[in-house]
Each structure stands twice: as structure tokens, then as C-alpha cells.
Amino acid sequence: MDKAQDRKRLATLTLAALGIVYGDIGTSPLYAMKEVFAGGHHPVPVTPENILGVLSLFLWSLIVVVTIKYVFFIMRADNKGEGGIIALMTLALQKGTPGSRSQRLLVMLGLFGAALFYGDGVITPAISVLSAVEGLGIITPAFDPYIRPIALLVLVGLFLFQRQGTASVGALFGPVMVLWFAVLALLGGLAIAANPAVLAAVDPRHAFAFLQHNALLGFLSLGAVVLCLTGAEALYADMGHFGARPIRYAWLGYVMPALLINYFGQGALLLADPSAAENPFYLLAPEWGRYPLVLLATAATVIASQAVISGAFSITQQAIQLGYAPRLAIHHTSDKEIGQIYIPAVNWMLLAAIVVLVLEFGSSSRLAGAYGIAVTGTMLITNLLAIAVAVRLWHWSPLRAALGALPFLCIDFAFFAANSLKIPEGGWFPLAFGLGIFTLLTTWKRGRELLARRLAEEGMELRPFAAALAADGAGRIPGSAVFLTTNPDSVPHALLHSLKHYKALHERVIVLSVRVFDVPYVPEIDRVEISALPGGFFQVIVQYGFKDEPDIPAALALCPPEMVTVDLMDTSFFLGRETLIPRLGSAMAYWRALLFIAMFRNAGSATAFFRIPSNRVVELGAQVVL
Template sequence: MHQATDLSKPQQAALALAALGVVYGDIGTSPLYTMKEVFAGNHPIPLTPDNILGILSLILWSLIVIVSIKYVVFIMRADNRGEGGIMALIALALHNARGNPRRMRIITVVGLLGAGMFYGDGMVTPAISVLSALEGLQVAAPAFSHVVIPATLLVLFGLFYFQRRGTAAVGVMFGPVMLLWFATLGVLGIYNIAANPGVFRALSPAYGLGFLIENRSLAIVAMGAVVLSVTGAEALYADMGHFGSRPIRQAWFGFVLPSLILNYFGQGALLLAKPAALDNPFYRLAPQWMLYPLVGLATVATVIASQAVISGAFSISRQAMQLGFLPRMEVKFTSEKAQGQVYLPGVNWGLFLAVVILVLGFQSTNNLAAAYGIAVTGDMVITSVLATIIAAKNWGWGWGRAVALFSVFLALELLFLFANVLKIPDGGWFPLAAGALVFLVMITWKRGGQLLTERTSGAAIELDSFIDALLVSMPARVAGNAVFMTSSNERVPNAMLHNLMHNKVLHERVLVVSVKVFDEPYVPEIDRVRICKMKGDFYKVTVQYGFKDEPDIPQALSLCADQGLDIDMMETSFFLGRATLIPRVGSGMALWREKLFIFLFRNAASATGFYKIPSNRVVELGTQVVL
């Protein structure tokens, strides 16, 4: 992570510019549809001057309370060695729960629910963002309305297709493009506010509170739309490791927040003067000559916003794999310099399929807005719950102080969540169902992995006593090194037993290698391997990674030379176990979940590719395991 204190002001400014492109794309494109959804959505609020001012006040103070205070001021303090995001939050919350299995289970389940909600949000964001940008064609040239859906699908296909090339090539343009976008938001806002400066009365929270009190029957519906203005707040925390907290804060307070406020207030001023602009208040801000360039700029901005969400899904998936919550999947690193730039084909095309279904199924941003928000607010509530635990335990605040602060945020977020629950019949079920499916896969994979370990280690032999027995009647030894990969190097790997049973030989040097992933982002290379020399040229090797490290077993084993164990890869064979799983009733997991785990297990990427082991050096030995 970049430490802002070590950087010059120009370097900090460059990081703040880069953060504009990566961090703020989602929240920065919310003005495209938020006011439209409030006053012209499926559940519109009556367009009156008091309602306009009330909604503007609610949007303003939501941005201040949720984004500025909760995320920028407090949540960004909860960094795991500079890294943020839901997986880092889970790791921090678990840190002080060790020794309390019940609390650890609760924190894990809550955190995984948050991860599931992130995926649900990641499906809706590209669909609603790109579609809202191209709906500007309906304003610029109504005759082209019929091309909005095909054009949206074409843009989205291009976006997902080029993910395999990574963002390094075009990422340098993200910051300048979003700088232009936010500048345009501000200028359009000022242009319209100048004709009706009285809209600034909405700066007072009294207008927002007055709206909620006087329109109790509409308040919940309105809050379900207002929450759209803060979607994307999670990105501030999730991308902290890429830029550091200071550049993100500087970009928010110095440019993003003022631009958003000016644009929302500009839309409010326009609606006060011209209620007919209700059909698309964002695009009606611009003069006619500017519409086509604005549609183009908005499309690029929404592509950038979608890119950030997709990259976030890749990052979380990779971290979840490392922590044992998802099966191994193919991971491609798209940059030799930027460690965090990864591409997961399975996740990419799964997201694309979901986005296409959303666009074709909902057809407009008005309909999609009903599906948007519930996953976001669910994620926000879970973040606040985990942050309360971290503040109480990790920061030493105690429960009283932590609960007092975060209950303020939770009160507003629970109101948002309840408002979005009303959207479930209108489409909110889709991200909930998608998030629940991801959550189910995660807990099933984790529990299935535990069961598999129990079944395979129940009759396992202690490695020390096994070596003692071998020394009494040592089998034939052959030249070279044998590496046996296992989940625990305290016991004899099944692959070693099968090799002895069938081949009746051992290599002259035997390494029993296990991989340990810590709940911190990175493990320094100096701590990568731990070696324990045993009798008979046996070695126990523990390879240590953080949840954001790139697993590479040959590279890790090359570091053993510094500790006196020089391993020639050309004289090394890797022995891997290949289990065939058989379900059974009453195994500690429901039969249908067992079958789901077996399906995931069969379709998981091979350990060979995941750990970058040369395929021509691998020997796989199979066994059957009854769960």
C-alpha cells in the first residue's frame, strides 16, 4: 500500500487522481438515475417544491453521514495492514474472537453474508449504470430509443470481453476521464443553480426531517430511492489498499462530494423551474448541443464505474479462495507490476450472464432501480455490525462507546434497508437471491472442506512415529526430491502412503509441504517458508501466505536454499492426492449440501495450476472418501 506520509504532494495528487477513476465511479454515476427514480420511478413522489427540497436535503445528509463520516472518517481506520474490504473486515473482527468458537462462527457468517451482498450489488451496478447513460439517447434523439437496449448489451459485452487484458493498459485514463466527469457534474449543477439559487435552502437538515415527518406514508418509499445516491460507498474502503487512505479522503472532500452536491442541487433547481424535466432530470440539465457528447462521456464513466465493481468481485473471489471460502478457480494475473490486478474467467462470465439477464428482464433504469439498493444497504448494515466489534475490541473503545457511535449509522441504514425490503416484489429479490446463492456456496465449501479434512485425517498416522517405523525397515530410496502436498504436515499424507503401497520406494529427500493462509493481506517473503528437518532426510515445510498473496509453490521452495535446503526443480516430483468423494446421510451436513460440495469439488481448478506447479513434475494418486 502507498503510505501517503512518504509521498510528495505531486505524488499524493496523482494518487488522488487515480482514486477518482477506480474508487468513485459507482457513486459518481448515481446522479444519472437517483432523482429520476425519486420523482419518476415506479413509486414516484409528488413533484412539489417542498418535496424537492426535502429530497435534496436527505440526499445531502446521507452523503455526509454515511459516506463522509461513517466510511471516510471511521471505517477507513479499520485497515488490515493497509488493506480494506469485507474480507479484511472479517479478518480484523475474527482477530479478537480467537478462543471463542461461537463468536467466530457468528462473525464469519455475518461477514460472508456481506460478501454475498457485494456480489449481488456487483451484478446490478453495471446493468443500471450503463443503461442509465445510454437512456440519454431518448432525450437527445427520441427516434433512437429502440437502440438503447442493444447498445447497452454491446457496451457490456465489450466491457466483460476486455477484462482478460486487465486494466493496466486503459487504467491510466480512468482518472482523467472521471476528473472530466466530476467537473461536468459540477458545471451542469452550477449552470442550473444560477437560475434558482433558492435551492440552497435544502442545505438545512430541517427540510429533510420535515419531509419525513409530514409525508410518513411516502417517507419509506422515498428513502428507498434516496439510498441510490450513496451506492458505491463500499468502494472507498475496499480500494484503500491500492491508494492509501489520505488520497481517497482528499479526492472525496476536495472534489467528488462538492461535484455531487452541486449536480443534485442543479437537478433540484431545474425541477423547481421546469417540472417537465421530470422524465430525465440529469440529461435535461444540459443544453441541446451538449447532449450527444454528454451521452458519450456518461457511457465511458459508467463503464469505468462497472470496471471497478468487476475488479472488486475478482479481488474478493481470490481472497475468499485463499481463506477457504470458495473452490479454486482459474486466476490470471494481468499485470507484472500491479499485484492486485487479476482476472477470473469463471467469475467474469458468470457476472456477465447475470447482467444480461437483468438488462433484458428489467428493460429500464426505473425497473432496475427496484432491484438496486437492497444488496447495498444489506452490505452497509453488515459493515457497521463488524465495525462495531472492531471498534470495541481492536480499537479499545469498549462496547458502550462503539455501540453509541455505530448505532447512529445503523439507524439510518436500517431505515434504508427496510425501505428497500418493500422493493423485493418489484425486483429486489434478484440481488438477494444471487447473494444468498454465493453465501450458500461459501458456507458449504468451508464446511465441506472441514468434513473432508476430518475424514482423511481421522485414521492418519503421526509423521514422527511413521518416520521412526520407516527407519527400522527403510524401503528403497531413489534419487531426487519428493514433495507431498498436504493440509497438515504433522500427519502422513495419503499420497505418501499410496506411493509406498504401490511403488514401494521413497525419494532420497522427502518434503511434506503444507500451505497456511493468515488473516492478513501479505506475508513478507522472509517469513514465506518454515522448515523443520527430521530424521531420514524428511523435512516438514510450511509455506505461509496472506489472503492477498499470489500462491507459487516452486517459487516458495526456492527460498528454502536460504535455510540450507537447496531444491532443484528438475529433480523434484510433486505428489498430490486426488480424492473421489461419496456422499452419505448423516455426515454432519445435509445430503443436498454434500452433493453441492461434491459438484464444486469436482469442478474446482487443479492444485497444479493454482499453486503454479509444473504439470510435468506432478504425480496424482487417487483415493475414495466417504463424507
């Protein structure tokens, strides 16, 4: 019975992974081959030798980069089951010396990789939906003027739907993608059967011959070849949702074979008809099947876009928990799935950037110039972080780790270098977008550290303070007071202001701080640490992982009743509200201080973020010079 249940659960997770994980890489056949042979960026002449060479590059790129690197190697580096570049960064930081140069470098790499993910998250929906809708232009040129408006309508509808959550349509994602990959394999298989000579591209010598004989053009073509790999990072990033086994099974048993059959089918079509390079994907289908294929492709690209958007929400939540981003309003769209969240600020930021992209670039071919640089940059950073994990956690020698990663580094660097030449043609956009996000993340982290230092300079130690008040017999009023602070050993400024104004303390004073650890989840049994201090003071530390949902009232309910019992109707929560003042010559550049202050003022409410009842909150202000 257990084995049968395990197989059923594995099958269910594998189907779900098909719907979420493989949307991005699964829609690459819409544009990857077209961009190599008919794109606006150094198209390759459509000759039999070039077709076989490019197909061989597609095949071996998918095998080496996706299958060997991600499926069999990178996915071993899981942080309590979680994957993704943030999880990989926290793994790499676990065994280092806090504050050291190597630690700071790893943080910078991880944050920049996460920032590049946002750049990729802007382009993926735009290029995917545009490439799907462009199939209408293949059916009849009469649709050409309407391609951009239809794509915008689909994209705006997708982002407007985010607030409803994906739970209602999530069950459809898996079956739709199963159908999508089946259609990919069917169309490709029919073309291969008509021209089986294309199977010669399995021989990697065709790839080497193509690069050797075409020299510069072969190198430049890597900027389009890499489009077949877009979405590979999702295999690792979504590992926490489904586990490694379902993702591996889905890739090896269904997704990769379907993709390769379709790419080889497109190659077989080009061998028979070089003019089909204008859109080999749609021209694989018979005329009667192109309308339903456009509808299916649009559905698949919407699913691919949904996966990227959900990933952006998830990374933002992790960045907030780890202290790299200000608090933002987070709405939970499912009562059952903790990972299904909606962040309005991120949603509208992505939509605005995508609308600008579609209006500015207008076609998938022009957008292909902007695509790839963020993907390859993230792949390079993943390699470097994986080396650090291998050395620090797996106890590999630095030489062994470097030599093991060297083939992947060379391949990823070649793709990155080829894409870097497209920076003037649009590649600047994801870099600029990512750099902007990186600046915000690092500014917030640095500003919070500086603010904590300024507050600590004026702070007092908690234990002597509590002992002194107990000895002096300060006035008491019934009930409990909870003071939130970042430093559990220091007296919160809000407590000092409260005592100054009210000349009394509550009979129970709880000094509460929140710690976020570099693990995805903290077990409930370890959620709360509590220490009793003199004079009715209690020091409470609430512990979360970077994917846990903060809930202060729920955490306080876990306090041992023999130590302290918190009745929410008889408890006041005191929060400090600092007014920040910039100054020249501080430890932070003046422009960054102004940026941090703007972010600080617009950060979400701690009341909502920690789920504190708003009618039990008292805020006390103070001025802090940065």
C-alpha cells in the same frame, strides 16, 4: 525533495483513486433524482417543499453515511492497509476464540456481506450503462427501440475485454473521471446560478419536514434516496490499492462537492420546470451538449462497472485464499500490478446474470426496484463488524461501541427497511443471487472441514512415521519428492499410496502445507518455516496472506540451502486426488454434500493454482466417504 516526491505520489494516487474508487457513486446522478420524482416505485410529487426536502436528504446522507461513517470512521479499521468487508471480517476474528458462537456469527455476517457484493456487482453495470444510454431517448424518441441493444453491446464488449486486463486503459480512467466530475459541477452550477433558492436545502430541517409531512411516502422515498450512496463501500474496499489519504482527499476536495453541486442543480431545474423530472440529469444540459454528454456518461458508467468487476475478482481471490471458495483459474493481466487479475468463471457468471437483468427489466427505472437492497444490506453488516472491531481491537467498551454506531445503524436500517419493500418488484434478484453465492461459500468451507476430518481419522502422525522408516531402512531413490497436504503434522495419503506402489522413497521427502493468515500479505522473510525430521524428511510450511499470490516453486527456493536444496528438474510433486462419496446421515446435509462434491470435482487444478510445473506432478487417488 522527499516532500516534493510525497506530494507528487499523493497527487498521482488521488487521480488514480478518482478513476477507480468513485466510478459507482460518481454515476449516481444519472438516475438517483429521477427515481425519487419519476421512478416507477412510489414517485414523490414534484413540489418546491418536496424538492428541498429530498435535496436535504441527499446532502446529509452523503455527509453522515459516506463522509463521517466511511471516510472518518470505517477507514480506520484497516487490515495492514487493506479494506473491504473480507478484511473487516478477518480483523473482527483476530481476538476471538476459534470455533466459538460469536466467531461463527461474525464469519456468517462477513460472508453474507461479501455475497451481497456480488449481487450489487451484477446490478451496478446494468443500471449504470442503461441509464447512460437512455440519454439518447431524451434527445429523440427515435432511439428508444435501440437503447437496450446498445446497452447490451457495451456491456458484452466490457466483459469480453476483461481478459486483456485494465492496464492498457487504466491510465485513462482518472482523467475521464476528472472530466466527468467537472462536467457534473459545471451543469449543476449553471442551474444553481439561475435559481439560487435551491440552496435553502442545506438546512436539515427541510429533510425532517419532508419525512414528517409525507409520512409513509417519505419513508418509501428512502428506497430511491439511497441510490445517491451506491458505491460508498468502494471507498473502504479499495483502500489497499491507494491508501486512505488519497481516497479522503479525492472525496472531500473534488468528488463530494461535484456531486452535491449537480444534485442541487437538478433540484434547481425541477423548481423551475417540474416536468423535467423525467430525466433531470440530461435535461440540465443544452440540446447541443446532450450527444457528447451521453458519450461521456457511457464512458463513466463503463469505468464504474470496471471497478465493480475488478472488486468481484479481488473478493473471489481472497475467498479462495481463506478457504471459502474452490480454486479457480486466475490470470494475471499485469506484470507490475499484483491486484490486476482476471477470473474467467466469475467474469462469465456476472455477464450472464447482467444480460438476464437487462433483458428482463429493460430500463433503469425498473432496475431501480432491484437496486439498493444489496447495498443497504452490506452497509448494515459493515456496521455490525465495525462494532466487533471496536470492542476487540480498539478496546472500546461494548456500550461505547454500540452507542457510537447507533446513529449509523438507525440510518442504514431505515434505508434497508425502505428497500425491503421493493423485494417483490425486483429486490428479490440481488438477494437470491447473494444467497446463492453465500450457500456456495459456506458449503465449500463446511465441506473442506468435513473432508479434512475424514482424512485425519485415517491419518498417521508424521514424526513417528519418519522415525520408523529411518530405523527400518526403507529403500531410497535419487531426487526429491514434495507431498502437499493440509495437515503438516500428519502423513499425506499420497505418501502412503506412493510407498505402497513404489516400495521406496526419494532421498529427500518434503511434506509441504500452505497456511493463509488473516493479513493481506506475509513478508518474504516469513514465507517458509522448515523443520528437519529423521530419515531425510522435511516438514515445510509455506505462509501467505489472503492477497498474496501462491507460488510453491518460488517458496521452495527460499529454503535455507544448508537444510535442503530443491532442484525442480530433480523433484517430483505428489498430489492426492480424492473421489468423494456422499452418504445419508453424515455431518453435512445430503444436498449440500452433493453440491460440495460437484464444486470439488470442478475446482481448478492445484498444479496451476500453486504454479507447479505440470511435467513434475504425480497424482494419486483415494476414495473418501463424507
